[in-house]
Every structure is written in structure tokens, then in C-alpha cells.
Amino acid sequence: MINNLNILLPEIFLTLSIFSVLMIGVFIKNSFNLIFNLSSFIILLTIAIILNSSNNVEKIFLESFTRDAFSNFFKILILISSLFVLNSSKNFILDKKLAKFEYPIIILLSILGMFFMVSSNDIILFYLGLELQSLSLYILASIDRDNLKSSESGIKYFVLSALSSGLLLYGCSLLYGFTGSTNFDLIANELGKENTGAVFAMVFILVGLAFKVSAVPFHMWTPDVYEGAPTSITSYFAVVPKVAGLAVLIKFMLIPFSKILMEWQTIIIFISIASMILGAVAAIGQKNVKRLLAYSSIGHIGYALAGVATGAISGYESAIVYISIYVVMNIGAFSCLYLLKKDGEYKENISDLSGISKKHPMLAISFLVILFSLAGIPPLGGFFAKFYVFTAVVEQKMYTLAIIGLLTTVISAFYYLKIIKTIYFDDSVISFDVTRNKFAQLSIFISCSILLTFFLYPSVLNNVVDTLFLN
Amino acid sequence: MDFPILSTLIFLPLVSSLFIFISRGQKKNNSAIYVSLFSSLATFILSLFVWYSMDYTSADFQFLEEQSWINDFIKFKLGVDGISILFIVLTTLITPICIISCINSVKDRVKEFLIAILILETFMIGVFCSLDLVVFYLFFEAGLIPMFLIIGVWGGPRRVYSAFKFFLFTLLGSVLMLVAIIAIYWITGTTDVTQIYEIKIPKEYQNLLWLAFFSSFAVKTPMWPVHTWLPDAHVEAPTAGSVILAAILLKMAGYGFLRFSLPMFPLASEFFTPLIFTLSIIAIIYTSLVALMQDDMKKLIAYSSVAHMGYVTLGIFTFTKQGIEGSVFQMISHGLISAALFLCVGVVYDRLHSRMISTYGGLVNYLPKYSFLFIVFALAGLGLPGTSGFLGEFLVLTGTFQKDYLVAMLATFGVVLGAAYMLWLTKRVIFGVTKNDQIKNLKDVNKSELIMLGILALLVIFFGFYPVPLMETLDVSVDNLINNYEIAVQTNGLK
Numbered sequence: 001m002i003n004n005l006n007i008l009l010p011e012i013f014l015t016l017s018i019f020s021v022l023m024i025g026v027f028i029k030n031s032f033n034l035i036f037n038l039s040s041f042i043i044l045l046t047i048a049i050i051l052n053s054s055n056n057v058e059k060i061f062l063e064s065f066t067r068d069a070f071s072n073f074f075k076i077l078i079l080i081s082s083l084f085v086l087n088s089s090k091n092f093i094l095d096k097k098l099a100k101f102e103y104p105i106i107i108l109l110s111i112l113g114m115f116f117m118v119s120s121n122d123i124i125l126f127y128l129g130l131e132l133q134s135l136s137l138y139i140l141a142s143i144d145r146d147n148l149k150s151s152e153s154g155i156k157y158f159v160l161s162a163l164s165s166g167l168l169l170y171g172c173s174l175l176y177g178f179t180g181s182t183n184f185d186l187i188a189n190e191l192g193k194e195n196t197g198a199v200f201a202m203v204f205i206l207v208g209l210a211f212k213v214s215a216v217p218f219h220m221w222t223p224d225v226y227e228g229a230p231t232s233i234t235s236y237f238a239v240v241p242k243v244a245g246l247a248v249l250i251k252f253m254l255i256p257f258s259k260i261l262m263e264w265q266t267i268i269i270f271i272s273i274a275s276m277i278l279g280a281v282a283a284i285g286q287k288n289v290k291r292l293l294a295y296s297s298i299g300h301i302g303y304a305l306a307g308v309a310t311g312a313i314s315g316y317e318s319a320i321v322y323i324s325i326y327v328v329m330n331i332g333a334f335s336c337l338y339l340l341k342k343d344g345e346y347k348e349n350i351s352d353l354s355g356i357s358k359k360h361p362m363l364a365i366s367f368l369v370i371l372f373s374l375a376g377i378p379p380l381g382g383f384f385a386k387f388y389v390f391t392a393v394v395e396q397k398m399y400t401l402a403i404i405g406l407l408t409t410v411i412s413a414f415y416y417l418k419i420i421k422t423i424y425f426d427d428s429v430i431s432f433d434v435t436r437n438k439f440a441q442l443s444i445f446i447s448c449s450i451l452l453t454f455f456l457y458p459s460v461l462n463n464v465v466d467t468l469f470l471n
Numbered sequence: 472m473d474f475p476i477l478s479t480l481i482f483l484p485l486v487s488s489l490f491i492f493i494s495r496g497q498k499k500n501n502s503a504i505y506v507s508l509f510s511s512l513a514t515f516i517l518s519l520f521v522w523y524s525m526d527y528t529s530a531d532f533q534f535l536e537e538q539s540w541i542n543d544f545i546k547f548k549l550g551v552d553g554i555s556i557l558f559i560v561l562t563t564l565i566t567p568i569c570i571i572s573c574i575n576s577v578k579d580r581v582k583e584f585l586i587a588i589l590i591l592e593t594f595m596i597g598v599f600c601s602l603d604l605v606v607f608y609l610f611f612e613a614g615l616i617p618m619f620l621i622i623g624v625w626g627g628p629r630r631v632y633s634a635f636k637f638f639l640f641t642l643l644g645s646v647l648m649l650v651a652i653i654a655i656y657w658i659t660g661t662t663d664v665t666q667i668y669e670i671k672i673p674k675e676y677q678n679l680l681w682l683a684f685f686s687s688f689a690v691k692t693p694m695w696p697v698h699t700w701l702p703d704a705h706v707e708a709p710t711a712g713s714v715i716l717a718a719i720l721l722k723m724a725g726y727g728f729l730r731f732s733l734p735m736f737p738l739a740s741e742f743f744t745p746l747i748f749t750l751s752i753i754a755i756i757y758t759s760l761v762a763l764m765q766d767d768m769k770k771l772i773a774y775s776s777v778a779h780m781g782y783v784t785l786g787i788f789t790f791t792k793q794g795i796e797g798s799v800f801q802m803i804s805h806g807l808i809s810a811a812l813f814l815c816v817g818v819v820y821d822r823l824h825s826r827m828i829s830t831y832g833g834l835v836n837y838l839p840k841y842s843f844l845f846i847v848f849a850l851a852g853l854g855l856p857g858t859s860g861f862l863g864e865f866l867v868l869t870g871t872f873q874k875d876y877l878v879a880m881l882a883t884f885g886v887v888l889g890a891a892y893m894l895w896l897t898k899r900v901i902f903g904v905t906k907n908d909q910i911k912n913l914k915d916v917n918k919s920e921l922i923m924l925g926i927l928a929l930l931v932i933f934f935g936f937y938p939v940p941l942m943e944t945l946d947v948s949v950d951n952l953i954n955n956y957e958i959a960v961q962t963n964g965l966k
């Protein structure tokens with residue numbers, strides 16, 4: 001047993017470092033900077049540890065914890081995106097006086113929760129990971145506690161999320177009741193037989209998961225929380241928990257529910273179509289960039305779910321590629337928001353972007369690339385993401401899903417174009433402060449270069465993702 | 472493997488646009504204009520070289536380039552045949568002319584404008600070179616981005632509406648084509664065009680796939696009733712934008728019919744011929760009538776483009792040698808003529824800032840050189856023998872007469888209408904009484920305008936008298952296209 005502990009090494013390392021930085025925070029005054037940098041360093045080290053660990057499937061603790069290529073990939077994706085989100089928002093955090101030392105620590109805690117989510121092979125461990133993540137996110141949403149909107153978004157998120165966790169837990173207990181086990185593999189075996197009760201359990205679990213990835217019809221919290229929370233937190237919300245949520249969804253389809261795929265698929269197809277349509281239509285009227293990005297993220301989750309809905313490995317792969325490119329685009333988009341600073345105020349209305357192409361050409365062109373990519377126009381990265389998903393969808397002969405999905409891309413193109421119109425066609429109103437936020441610029445640059453050059457070697461992600469499902 | 476000449480052709484403008492992008496900071500835009508002019512001329516010469524060194528006697532694709540691209544199953548495949556090379560040369564010819572036109576017409580953000588034009592050129596050449604459906608789609612759609620910006624940033628007062636309409640119309644048509652491309656991939660196991668020609672798509676899929684491709688090409692052509700974006704886009708776009716739109720972007724659809732719809736879905740093409748004929752006839756007659764009553768010069772030319780593209784689609788779907796060669800010839804000649812007409816409007820627009828016909832009148836007394844050129848292009852536009860406009864229409868009509876008398880007669884009626892609106896336009900703008908005093912102070916065409924209009928006028932007249940270079944290039948490829956079509960139709964007992 002003790003020999004196998006190295007399987008858990010990233011988690012152990014992360015836990016111990018969280019405790020140690022917490023101690024530093026308690027005993028050293030004004031240690032935000034130190035802890036912030038230490039946290040980034042911890043994330044980097046964890047990436048190194050995971051890269052060093054083997055990709056063979058290994059299970060410990062009565063097979064409740066798995067380490068394989070799949071979980072490693074998602075952990076690295078979670079870490080890299082957290083690293084970028086955290087560092088590009090540092091200036092924002094300082095300006096907004098959010099520089100409490102707990103901030104990076106809570107983020108690390110939520111990462112730890114997600115690690116257990118993606119590695120779990122047992123519903124209890126899965127639930128614990130999910131809750132650790134969710135609790136951290138509640139605190140993060142209301143971290144700007146003197147701000148009414150931030151506190152409101154925290155409460156809102158907490159109440160709704162607690163409800164969905166309750167449903168999920170109810171589903172888990174039903175599942176245990178009907179199959180007699182909490183282990184994914186054993187559940188999968190049990191579900192091979194006729195088992196009506198398990199379908200109920202599956203519905204409840206799916207509701208909980210759909211809530212976490214903010215898919216329609218469980219998306220109500222998203223726009224309010226995105227708008228209310230400080231931008232640095234919103235960008236974290238928009239990126240990292242989505243990755244973990246999608247990983248868990250795929251995992252549930254892959255192992256415990258693989259035998260009742262038909263029922264599971266029907267619901268996901270519905271959720272996917274609803275998310276794509278709502279994400280496209282509801283965003284049109286938005287005036288706040290963060291709210292708009294909230295609806296756009298609902299739409300994007302819809303596309304990723306379309307890949308998951310195929311119920312085939314190629315579909316899961318395309319969903320993973322999709323979410324990875326989504327992460328790149330969203331990190332870029334939110335980093336652009338950190339540069340919209342005028343007299344110490346961060347602007348977040350679309351109308352504030354009016355005519356920035358004249359005074360800030362580089363910012364404008366980055367926005368342009370990211371927005372066209374979000375709209376899925378070739379030759380940018382976002383197009384390939386959609387292309388892979390719809391290739392997988394058509395492979396399963398789900399033509400309706402493909403056609404609805406592609407038509408919604410046209411509708412959603414409209415609101416992305418509207419922002420581009422504001423940036424490029426309208427007269428200039430505000431000129432923003434000269435920024436010192438080098439890391440945000442760096443992440444915009446990286447994100448844009450990835451999106452622009454993706455067409456040169458579009459199978460780079462696929463080659464990695466292909467290896468995740470080998471076993 | 473040989474030198475990748477087609478990739479060089481495609482990416483040369485892109486690289487030079489990057490070069491212009493990086494060299495920022497100088498106040499004067501002249502250097503940007505010289506760099507872009509130089510690179511577009513280099514591209515033109517390179518494309519002439521490709522044309523010259525091609526083997527006209529072979530219908531195969533030449534200068535093939537293949538690169539593994541997406542997951543080893545979709546290849547980045549390029550190649551040209553007798554049909555596509557003409558469009559490539561047209562593209563590379565029109566682009567430097569557009570860049571010259573910027574000197575007079577674009578005052579604001581010149582550098583960005585040149586970058587957009589060069590990037591657009593890359594995508595346009597890419598469309599005509601690609602031999603893989605996904606590569607084709609990539610370039611086809613990517614062209615929307617620079618064109619959207621060209622209309623929206625440098626356009627007229629209603630530019631936002633037009634730019635959105637242009638973008639969303641085209642995108643809506645194209646996404647269905649994307650579904651069809653993916654479906655073809657799963658049906659045949661490849662998106663390589665030459666392999667799909669060999670494999671032959673099963674009959675039961677052809678109609679739906681044809682319709683999906685049609686939805687995209689119909690919007691782009693544009694065919695009635697989805698042509699409404701074109702007049703708006705033309706009117707609001709800056710001169711160079713209108714020129715590229717009319718001369719090249721519209722041709723992508725005609726080219727798409729020839730390269731994809733006809734050879735990949737011959738049975739569906741046969742099946743849908745009546746539809747195409749009906750829409751083409753409506754386009755020819757209805758939009759000619761609409762053109763008659765326009766009081767905006769650019770709008771008039773835009774509607775005339777829709778009518779001319781009606782001949783193109785008509786000719787393609789006759790499946791006769793005359794019809795198809797006529798269509799291609801018509802596309803090339805319309806590319807030259809409509810480009811020239813838009814440039815002509817641009818010349819006076821730069822001076823008086825009005826596109827209204829009523830502003831002008833009696834230009835012949837004060838701008839003799841300009842008037843001469845305008846009349847040459849107007850006559851070419853109405854299809855006067857001795858200009859390239861005549862040959863295209865004549866061949867298309869000859870082809871149509873072999874298929875269907877009624878359609879051919881109606882289409883011929885369109886020629887008369889074409890003469891009506893073009894001559895009336897000339898009468899009102901060039902001749903007549905000078906009511907507007909400002910016209911008396913106008914300067915005649917300057918050197919750069921004379922160069923670009925002169926080149927186009929020479930070409931229009933040259934190809935009107937001596938179309939052999941174009942026809943020679945086309946011949947074998949068109950023969951091959953028709954042969955394959957005939958075989959496909961006969962083996963399925965449709966004839």
C-alpha cells in the first residue's frame with residue numbers, strides 16, 4: 001500500500017503545500033505577494049510532478065482512485081489554465097484591493113478538489129472532490145465582500161449549487177441502493193442487467209453535473225455570478241471548473257454508465273441543443289462583456305456536450321479538444337478585460353470598447369482574433385474545435401444535432417460581430433491607461449498566437465488526446 | 472518534390488502583410504503601399520509563370536502539393552488545372568490594381584487597409600488552388616474576415632448594416648456546406664477532391680449534398696432570391712472592396728459549381744438543372760429591370776453583376792462545351808469589366824463624394840479621357856462584339872440553345888435589357904447637360920487611375936478580339952469535365 005502512494009504524489013504535494021502556505025499567511029503579515037508567487041510556483045511544481053508520473057492505469061484505495069493518462073491530461077490542463085488565470089489577474093486583484101492571502105490558497109484548494117474529481121473511481125470520492133471544489137468557489141465568488149454584487153453572486157451561487165449538490169447526492173445514494181456498490185467499475189457491471197432505478201439515479205447525477213458546467217436548463221446562476229464576481233474570479237469560473245466538469249461527465253459515460261448509454265445520450269443531446277440555442281440567442285441583448293461571455297460559455301459548453309452526446313470515443317476526444325481550445329480563447333478574452341482600465345476603474349461594458357482600434361491597435365486586433373475564433377470562423381483555432389466536434393457528430397449520423405449546432409454558430413456570430421463592430425467601426429470614446437500588466441499581455445499574446453497558428457498543425461491536440469483512451 | 476510554387480503563391484501576400492504589420496511607427500504610408508504593390512506584382516508574375524509553364528494538353532491537376540494536415544486523413548492538397556489557373560491569374564491581376572486605387576481613395580488607416588487586402592488575396596488564391604474540401608472551406612470562409620473589416624471600417628454611411636448582412640448571409644449558406652463536407656468524408660472516407668471524383672458518391676446522397684453546397688454557392692454567386700446582400704455590400708464598400716467583391720469573390724461560387732457540384736454530384740446536377748435555369752432566368756431579367764431604375768451608380772452595377780452571374784450559372788448547367796467555356800469566359804471578363812466599372816465610379820466618387828447618377832451629367836465635356844474609358848467599359852458590360860463581354864454571353868447563349876429554346880430566348884431578352892440600363896447610365900452620366908457646376912472644375916484621370924483603367928481596357932478589348940489564350944487553357948479541362956459528367960449520367964440511365 002505504502003509503495004503505491006506515489007500514485008497520489010501530486011495530490012499529497014498539493015495538500016501539504018496548501019497547509020504550509022496557509023501557515024505562512026497566518027504568521028507573516030502582508031504576505032499576499034509572497035503567497036501569490038509561492039502558489040504559482042506550487043502549480044508549476046505540480047505540473048512537473050504530473051509530467052514525471054507514468055500514464056499507466058493504476059488504482060489504489062480499494063480502486064477508488066485512478067491515475068491514468070486521462071486524469072493526468074485534465075490535471076495538467078486545469079493547472080496550466082489556473083496558472084494563466086491567476087497570474088494575468090494579479091494587477092486586477094491588487095487594484096481592486098482583493099489582495100488577501102487566502103485568495104490564491106482557496107484557488108489551490110479548489111484545484112485539489114478538481115484533482116480528486118477527475119481521478120475518482122468511486123462516487124464517494126467523486127462527491128468529496130466536487131464539494132471541496134464547490135465550497136472554494138462559493139468563497140471565491142463573494143471574495144469582494146464589501147461589494148453588494150459580489151456578495152449577492154456568492155449567495156446565489158451557494159444556494160443554487162447546494163441544491164444541485166443535494167440532487168447529485170440523492171442520485172448517488174439511489175445508485176448505491178440499486179447497484180449495491182459505490183465503485184464505478186462495479187456499478188458498470190451491475191448496470192449490464194435490467195435496472196430501472198439506476199436510470200433515475202443517472203438523471204439526478206446528470207442534473208448535478210449539468211449545473212456545474214452551467215448547461216441549459218441549469219444555467220440560471222451563470223450570468224449573475226459572472227457579472228457579480230470580480231473579473232479575476234469570473235475568468236477562473238469560466239475556465240477551470242468547466243474543464244473538470246466536462247472530464248467528470250466523460251468519465252461517467254465512459255465507466256459507470258457505459259451500459260445505459262442510450263438513456264444518458266438522449267438527455268445530453270437535449271441539454272446540448274438547448275445550451276447551444278440559449279447561448280446564441282440570449283447573448284444578443286447583453287451590454288456587459290462579462291455577462292455576454294457567460295452566455296457565450298453556455299453556448300460553448302453546448303458544443304462540447306454535442307461531442308460528448310455522440311457516446312463514442314471520437315466524440316469524447318473532440319469534446320476534449322474543444323474544451324482545450326475554449327480554455328485558450330477564454331483566457332485570452334478575459335486577459336483583454338484586465339487591460340481595459342481607465343483612471344483605476346476597470347470597464348466592462350461593451351460600449352466602453354467603442355473605437356479602441358484607433359488608440360489601442362494591438363489590443364483591438366487581439367480582441368478581433370479571439371472573437372472571430374470564439375465565433376468559429378476559419379482559419380482560427382475555434383473553427384477546428386467546432387470542426388472536430390461536428391465531424392464526430394456526423395460520424396454517428398446525428399445530422400439534426402450537427403445542423404442545429406452549425407446554425408446556432410451563425411446566430412452567435414452575430415453578437416461576436418457586434419463587439420467587433422464596436423471595436424472597429426465605431427468612434428473612439430475612451431483611451432485606456434497605459435498598462436503595466438505584463439502577464440496579461442503575455443497571455444493574450446500566447447492565446448492569439450495559438451489561435452492564429454493552429455491551422456498550421458491542427459492535429460497537435462488530437463495526437464495527445466488520442467492517447468487518453470488507449471485502454 | 473519540386474519547389475512548392477502554389478504555396479509560395481498563396482503565402483507570399485500573407486508574408487508581406489506580416490511584414491507591413493511589423494513595420495509600424497512611421498507616419499508616411501507610402502512605404503506600405505510600395506511594399507504591398509511590389510509583393511502583389513511579384514505574386515502576379517509568379518502566377519503568370521505558373522500559367523505559362525502549365526501543360527494545356529492535360530486535364531490532370533498540375534503543380535500538385537500534398538502535406539499531411541489533420542490527423543493524416545485530411546491532406547493539405549493544392550493543385551491547378553486549366554479552369555482554376557485563370558481565376559488565380561485574375562485574382563493576382565486585380566489585387567495590384569486595387570492597391571493602386573488605394574492611393575487615391577483610402578485616406579484613413581491605409582496600412583491596415585493594405586494588410587486586409589493582402590490577407591484577402593492569400594485566401595482568394597487559396598480557394599482556387601485547394602484540392603481538398605476542408606482546405607477549400609477554410610479559405611472560402613476565412614475570406615469573410617478581411618472583407619467584413621474592409622466594408623465595415625472603410626465603408627460608407629450604412630456600412631455596419633451591409634457588413635453584417637454580407638457576413639451573416641454568407642456564413643449561413645456556408646455552414647450547411649460544412650455539414651455536407653463532413654458527411655462526404657464519412658461516406659467516401661476522404662475529402663480529397665480527386666479521390667472523390669474516382670469514388671463517385673452514391674446516388675441516394677447526391678441530392679441532399681448538392682443542395683447543401685448549393686446553399687453556399689447560391690448566396691455567394693449571388694442568385695435570386697438570396698442576392699440582396701450584394702447591392703448593399705457593393706454600395707457601402709470602399710472602391711477597392713467593391714472591385715474585389717465583384718471581380719473575385721463572386722467568382723468563387725461559379726468556380727465552386729464547376730469544381731465540386733458538377734463533378735462530384737453529376738446526377739443531382741442533372742436533377743436540379745430546371746431549378747438553376749429558373750433562378751438564373753429570374754436573375755437575368757428581374758435584376759436587369761431593377762438595375763434600370765437605380766439612381767445610385769454602384770447599386771446599378773451591383774444589380775448588373777447579379778444579372779451577369781445569372782448567365783454564368785445558366786451556362787454551367789447546360790453541360791455543353793460552349794456553355795461551360797462561355798461561363799468561365801464570362802466570369803473572367805465580368806471580373807475585368809465590373810472591376811473597371813467600380814473603379815470608374817470610384818474615380819468620380821473620390822472627387823465629388825457622390826454616387827448618385829443625378830449628380831453627374833455631361834462629364835464628356837470636362838473629363839474626356841475618363842469618359843472614353845467609361846464608355847469602353849459600359850459597352851463591354853452590355854456585351855458589344857469586339858469586347859470580352861460579348862464572347863461570354865454569346866457562348867453561354869449558344870450552349871443554352873442546345874438545351875432549351877425557351878430559356879435561351881428569355882436569356883437573350885436579358886441582353887437587350889442589359890444594353891438598356893448600361894446605355895441609359897452612360898447617357899445620364901457621360902452625356903447630357905452639365906447641371907452641376909462642380910463638374911466644371913474636376914480634373915481628368917490622373918496617372919495612377921489611367922494606368923489601372925488603361926490596363927483593364929486593353930485586356931477587355933484584347934480578349935474580345937483574341938480569346939484564344941483563355942480558351943486554349945480551358946479546353947481540355949472542360950472537355951474532361953463534360954466527359955465525366957456524360958459517363959456518370961449515362962451509366963445511371965438518366966439519358
